[in-house]
Amino acid sequence: MLKENYNDVEKRIAAACQRAGRKREEVTLIAVSKTKPVEMIQEIYDLGQREFGENKVQELTAKYEVMPQDIQWHLIGHLQTNKVKYIVDKACLIHSVDSLKLAQTISKEAGKKGVVVPVLIEVNVAQEETKFGITTEETISLTEEIAALPNLTVKGLMTIAPYVEDPEENRPVFRKLRQLSVDITDKNINNVSMSVLSMGMTNDYETAIEEGATHVRVGTGIFGERDYSKAE
Numbered sequence: 001m002l003k004e005n006y007n008d009v010e011k012r013i014a015a016a017c018q019r020a021g022r023k024r025e026e027v028t029l030i031a032v033s034k035t036k037p038v039e040m041i042q043e044i045y046d047l048g049q050r051e052f053g054e055n056k057v058q059e060l061t062a063k064y065e066v067m068p069q070d071i072q073w074h075l076i077g078h079l080q081t082n083k084v085k086y087i088v089d090k091a092c093l094i095h096s097v098d099s100l101k102l103a104q105t106i107s108k109e110a111g112k113k114g115v116v117v118p119v120l121i122e123v124n125v126a127q128e129e130t131k132f133g134i135t136t137e138e139t140i141s142l143t144e145e146i147a148a149l150p151n152l153t154v155k156g157l158m159t160i161a162p163y164v165e166d167p168e169e170n171r172p173v174f175r176k177l178r179q180l181s182v183d184i185t186d187k188n189i190n191n192v193s194m195s196v197l198s199m200g201m202t203n204d205y206e207t208a209i210e211e212g213a214t215h216v217r218v219g220t221g222i223f224g225e226r227d228y229s230k231a232e
């Protein structure tokens with residue numbers, strides 16, 4: 001079943017790329033494996049997948065220890081400052097930087113470990129109260145402040161679009177994030193590349209790809225529904 005799911009997602013990504021006149025290599029699929037056991041992750045790994053996403057520090061580090069070392073682990077969930085030290089040298093990309101304070105902590109902990117951490121700025125484009133992320137108005141100034149910190153580098157922007165029935169409803173959200181990244185690129189800020197646009201999940205990744213996503217985060221579409229009833 002996992003194999004069929006995975007192949008189906010791959011096919012849809014390729015089709016969306018084609019519709020948008022983009023090359024398949026321009027889009028990275030992140031398999032979001034949160035709550036899923038290592039056996040399932042291994043199955044997807046064996047199909048050739050190397051980029052996986054987790055939203056909790058503890059879960060990421062636990063899987064990091066036991067899974068093949070060539071996996072690229074993306075931290076996609078909200079990050080608390082007291083957990084930063086466990087993750088700075090394990091995540092290949094932190095997608096969820098949503099405050100200067102968090103960025104300062106990442107910078108400090110990365111310095112201690114002698115690494116440079118690639119990060120994305122999380123923007124709450126749709127301004128949902130229940131979601132983390134900064135406002136679109138704050139994005140440019142905060143990007144400038146964060147990029148000035150040592151031991152981290154700003155690779156782009158991330159957003160979590162609202163849950164909608166029809167993915168078309170999220171097209172303006174994706175378009176807005178893309179425009180923001182263009183605006184920031186035009187500012188030529190030191191230590192900022194805007195090469196990553198992390199947007200699109202199971203329900204809307206094809207639309208996101210049409211609007212310029214470079215990284216899509218697909219969980220349910222690959223691994224099936226998540227069961228939180230056993231969660232601690």
Ligand SMILES: *Cc1c(COP(=O)(O)O)cnc(C)c1O
Binds near residue numbers: 032055077201202
């Ligand atoms: C869980 C999660 C996803 C994947 O969601 P699906 O709808 O299962 O594809 C993507 N991004 C973030 C930040 C998540 O927490």
